[in-house]
Amino acid sequence: MFVYVGGMPTDKLAVWSLEGEGKPAALVQEVDGLFSPSFLCRHPQLPRLYAAERQWSEADPSSGAVTTFSIERDSGRLTVVDRRRSQGAFTAHVNVSPDGRFLLVANPRGPTVALFPLDEAGCPQGAVQVVRHAGRGPLDRQAAPWPHSCYMDAANLRLFACDLGSDRVMIYDVDGATGALAPGAQPFAQVCSGAGARHMALNSGQGLAHVVNELDSTASTFRYDPAAGTLAIVQTISTVPAGFSGANLPAEILVDPTGRHVYVTNRGHDSIACFAVGAAGRLELIAHVPSRGETPRHIAMSPDGTLVAVSNQGAGAVRLFDRGANGLIEDRNQALPALNPTCAVIFS
Incomplete structure (x- = not known):
């Protein structure tokens, strides 16, 4: 099993090997010469890793950059196979459609969302379309659009883009043949004013979409109708304990492979909020688990749902946790040192 770690600010992407619980992790490789590869994702079928770099060059x-790496299956080592401009600046998020045909990129300082077709080898080609966002929210932080992340649904019919600046989840129809984007019949779903929609976790098995709101420490759950292409609000719930009054900026939201549990990282409270998905899709708090480090920006999970990696940006380490069937995570007292880690991908 390998863990790929990106960060910001840093010029490195680290590759770690995990031989098994209780055994020391081994640093396999550091890829240098990058410009803050702050978010990573992997191809759903091919041994390819993608990095969103915050800028093209010194x-x-x-412009930001999107870099494609091939993964050597036995060693886990990376080789750069493509690097291209992201069609916007300060690139923050990269994702691959479930069918592996398209690469999705969010550029907060575009402010744009770009869609690139992928060839049979998983390398992006010229962008099919670049969509520019407009609008703002009520807070100073929201003086301009800020497309922070993008996702495609399980049927590859729609693209969702969380815009922190406008408090919206934008909804685009996707042309199945070309990948061209058009505003959906419901062009956007609204979160609370000043909430700051940041990231989304699609919960296809439950017919839900969970959105973490950075600016008011909440998570919003929507019921997703794939036939109509609509998102209907179900609930908004706090990600921090009642009575907590400190500064907090939740960052990542994750659904486990069963669709029964949801996790949110709290930067400030420095915890992982663990929720169960209850009746009618409403989240029910299980616990707040300390992240064992400062500024947990990202949480990742192994394909079988048993291993959790939390990127504690302020602590300079990715902390590893074990996850039980009850949804709780438990620190395994193992950390992977990294410079300002902001994202991890587990490959097995």
Whole structure:
């Protein structure tokens, strides 16, 4: 099993090997010469890893970059096979459609969402379409659009883009043949004013979509109708304990492989909020588990749902946890040192 770690600010992407519980992790490789590879994702079928870099070069911050790596299955080592401009600046998020045909990129300082077709080898080609966002929210932080993340549904019919600046989840229909985007019949779903929609976790088995709101420490659950292409609000719930009054900026939201549990990272409270998916899709708090480090920006899970990796950006380490069938996570007292880690991908 391998763990790929990106960060910001840093010029490195680290590859770690995990031989088994209780055994020391081994640093396999560090890929240098990158510009804050702050978010990573892998191809659902091919041995390919993608990194969103915050800028193109030291001299050119006007564009972000998307870099494609091949993964050597036995060693886990990475080789760069493609690097291209992201069609916007300060690139924050990269994702692959479930069918593996398209790469989705969110550029907060575009402010754009770009869709790139992938060839048979998993390498992006020229962008099919670049959509520019407009609007703002009520807070100073929301003076302009800020497309923070993008996702495609399980049927590859729609693209969702969380816009922190406008408090919206934008909904686009996807042309199955070309990948061209068009505003959906419901063009957006609204979160609370000033909430700041940041990231989403699609829960296809339950027919739900969970959105973490960075600016008011909440998570919103929507019922998703794939036939109509609509998102209907079910619930909004706090990600921090009642009575907590400190500064907090939740960052990542994750659904386990069964669709029965949801996890949110709290930067400030420095915890993982663990929820069960209850009746009618409503989240029920199980516990707040300490992240064992400062500023947990990201949470990742192994395909079987038993291993959890929390990227504690302020602590300089990715902390590993075991996850039980009851949904709780337990620290395994193992950490992977990394410079300002912001994202991890587990590959097995």
